[in-house]
Amino acid sequence: MARHYRIQRDDGGQDAITGQVFASYDEAHVVLERYYADLCCSDDRLYYSIEEESAASPRR
Numbered sequence: 001m002a003r004h005y006r007i008q009r010d011d012g013g014q015d016a017i018t019g020q021v022f023a024s025y026d027e028a029h030v031v032l033e034r035y036y037a038d039l040c041c042s043d044d045r046l047y048y049s050i051e052e053e054s055a056a057s058p059r060r
Contacts (some may be wrong), residue, residue: 003052007032010047015049025050
């Protein structure tokens with residue numbers, strides 16, 4: 001069974017980043033690295049985590 005990873009916002013919100021599904025953890029991590037690099041030291045940035053999506057979990 002193939003694993004898929006989804007980026008989740010820690011506040012539970014949805015945006016363009018959270019709508020993506022990745023074939024590997026590393027692919028999702030690259031997207032987050034780019035996001036955080038663009039913001040540098042901003043206090044307004046959102047926080048994200050990478051979650052493995054199980055076959056039983058519903059898509060949001």
